[in-house]
Amino acid sequence: DIQMTQSPSSVSASVGDRVTITCRASQGISSWLAWYQQKPGKAPKLLIYSASNLQRGVPSRFSGSGSGTDFTLTISSLQPEDFATYYCQQTNRFPRTFGGGTKVEIK
């Protein structure tokens, strides 16, 4: 199975801050990576697919980059509604493993 490792597991930040979350795959997955945002009590929401493609309707302050084994999700200017948990997921092969999550908290 492909293991997905996210870091950090949590980050405290202020509104307006730039936040970067990393995700590492245990083997190469090309660009088969998605990022999701989850708020408490809600289903995850797709933000980024194929490593760097912004899902329609998602604000442009979110961006993704990387290929192979190392990936990054960046929030350029954190907004109040961005406080949530973020997950990466590889869509290269089964099982479609998720990273452990990164909780973005208010500083």
Next chain:
Amino acid sequence: QVQLVQSGSELKKPGASVKISCKASGYTFTNYGIHWMRQAPGQGLEWMAWINTNTGNPTYAQGFTGRFVLSLDTSVSTAYLEISSLKAEDTAVYYCAREQYDSGWSFESWGQGTLVTVSS
């Protein structure tokens, strides 16, 4: 618009079984596979399984074989997850999601989640 609507919360005793439904609307059901995820209280997302809605063929993650069974009723555009011999550690929210082939096989549409509580 695409919608996945899951069945309601369940409270079950250890050893019982539960069957969760995921009803799809707004698209041709058999054109897109359905995935299932588990999220234990306070924990992250765990991918469980996938079912090919065209053939009915399921694929399970290790740790989700045996007691976990996926099925379909294409006449009502519904996928099912049945869990047998329930244990306390099966207590979790279970999500279904539709894969999107033109979005890198990501999960664009999700059900609202079904909470299964296993307690005596």
